[in-house]
Amino acid sequence: MASNETRSRVTVVGSLNMDLVARAPRMPHPGETLAGRTFAQVPGGKGGNQAVAAARLGARVAMLGCVGADGNGAQLRAGLEAEAIDCSAVETGKEATGVALIVVDDASQNAIVIVAGSNGEVTPATVARHEAVLASADVVICQLETPPDTVRAALAAARRLGKTVILNPAPATGPLPADWLPLIDYLIPNELEAATLTGLPVDSADDAAKAAAALRAAGARNVLVTLGARGVFAALEDAQAKLYDAPTVKAVDTTAAGDTFIGGFAAQLALGESVDVAIRFAQRAAALSVTRAGAQPSIPTRAEVGASA
Structure with a gap:
């Protein structure tokens, strides 16, 4: 494995949201008002979550994004800096900081619902202004x-710079552009995103295998379909496709499980580990995260994941 000094950098290009989280017995029906049990306001956004996950799970991390000139933006920036994340490429925009309205039910x-706010001000020009944080990375992560x-600009810049590029296609609204x-x-993708990207149902590991094969046939090099408690289906260019079973845990809140997996996987790749090791480590990290409430508060540290192996 390469040394921590030479391969340990992850740059995340993506969203920064304040999560407004309500817990309720079940999801409300359309037009229904449902009494909730608790409310919390916690730092989130897929970009922010993945940056925190990569930092806690062993990488040196830089974040490229945008927050508003408001209390939520200040809190998000301070939270990232508390994780020793480089925020030199986190700009302050004209719009309010993005928010996510989250309902968690008793089944976890x-x-x-996401309101993008200042995340919409992350442009290709933003990426160009901060290309140095891409150049300093071993692994670059993007979402949707x-x-x-902006996503395409970041993917293209990272590819041109010779970085390992990860795309978490969330939220997916249809097939990805072929040139991506x-x-x-x-x-x-997770199972819902894989179904959206391919137009195929993804309700089982066999379905995930078909969706992953379709994505690889369309040009994707390596596809990992995360299936929650059912595991991760990996279709890789240099290995036989296989299902990685998930650790068995009692779930409390699944909000940041996928982001924890992505951050952990990226951190392991940046540290020079094999894809097999990276997947298994990321699964353990995600399994720990669902045993805790909240998005970023649920993300474990590298030491915790190691102890759970």
Whole structure:
């Protein structure tokens, strides 16, 4: 494995939201007002969550994004800096900081509505202004909570700079543009996103295998379909496709499980570990995260994951 001094950097290009989380017995029906049990306001956003996860799980991390000139923005920036994340590429925009409205039910499932706010001000020009944080990375992570042209600009810059590129296609609204796929080393959707990307049902590991094969046929190099408690289906260019079973835990809140997996996987790759080791480590980290409430508060440290192996 490469030394921590030479391979330990992850840059995340993505969203920063304040999560407004209500817990309720179940999801409300359309038009229904449902009494909740608790409310919490916690730092989130897929970009922020993945940056925190990568930092806690062993990488040196830089964040590229945008917050508003408001209390939520100040709190998000302070939270990242408390994790020793480089925020030199986190700009302050004109819009209010993005928010996510989250309902978590008694089955630990969640429903989320996102208002992008300042995340919409992350542009290709933003990426160009901060190309140095991409150049300093070993692994670059993107998601889809910033404008599509910005995501493509970040993917293209990272590919041009020779970085390992991860795309978490969330939230997915349809197939990815064909010219994106050659820019991506690891495409990591969950089952709903894989179904949206391919138009195929993904209700089982066999379905995940078909969706992953379709994505690889479309040009994706490596596809990891995360299936929650059912595990991760990996279709890799240099290994036989297989299902990685998930650790068995009692779930409390699944809100940041996928982001924890992505951050842990990226951190292990940046540290020079194999894909197999990175997947298994990231699964353990995600399993720990669902045993705790909240998004960023639920993300474990590298020491905790190691102790759980």
